[in-house]
Amino acid sequence: MTLSIKLRDYAGELDITLDDLESFHDKDHFGGVVLSMKVLQRAFDAFPGTGVPHRDEIAIVAGLNPPGLIDSFEFMTRALSRRRLVVDQTLAHGPASPFGRFAFEVHRPCGAVALWVREGLLPGDFATVGKKVEAGFGTEAETARWNGYKRDVGVALIPMKPEDVLDMRLIEGRRLVA
């Protein structure tokens, strides 16, 4: 299954694929790569009829900063280099990861939404094993398990509908002034 998402920029409409994100990031944190696209797809679906979003009209708050996720948000929206991406590890919703919580806000001129990964989608020891391995304290078995999680979670997310991956609520009264 090929995942892709449409965005606009100065050059016009851009059809960005999962392959683009994977090549840019270099495979290591594949779960975050796939999740980033699900986050934006879910957020864009919240405002139907608003057309293809322009990169410069998207601001992201992320509750965590793993490399695959951040690299992929950057490729899709350029929010990191254009200073519209904030990492806020105080966001409280969503399951834990070694890098914060799986919680997000996506702000557009037409409105803003909060999203978080549904409970039960990740292995029970995802955060604890990941934290240990990322800190360099993982055993060989834990490192292998963590590397498997990073890949397997992404593979499992690919065929899932964004609404099955993420809960969402509207953030009343907030919208991006682009």
Added chain:
Amino acid sequence: MTQHVLEMRGLKQNRVAISYEQMLRFHGGPHPGGVAVAYKVLETAFPLVSPGEPPERSRIQVVVGVDGPGVVDGLECATRAFSRQRAIIDRGAKKGQPVCGEHFYFEVHYKGTSVSLWLKDGTLTGEFLALASKTSGGLASEAEVARFDALRHEMAERVMTSPACDLFEIGPVVHG
């Protein structure tokens, strides 16, 4: 249609292939010519600094004399050198076609081997450079924007279809 792809090796020695089209999508902006120059710089330099095998992406370092968004985005998309602190902007570079006081000068370093390249004078026309400045500064008229839109695609096409020796002066390969 020629497929323009830069081949590298990733963190786990996996194949990393970045196409010119992917570099353009990452950039998304009004400077496809800069993206094309970035592509040609890497395409020219890779076999010189890493003969016989694709370079490891994480070991590629670049020095640039110009930091236009097309050039920077193109190099970043392919090598991640800017976000991963392996790029230096050398505003003192004096070789290469000058643009607003900066020069289209590049060095690509890889595991102690390096090569320098600089854009030959005349590659970018005066009209193109003037309109690029006006457009990015928001000062261009509608007619000028339309003219620039045509020129920027022409320029990118010309760079991508030209052999490296027509675009660049290429310095000697230096082994550290």
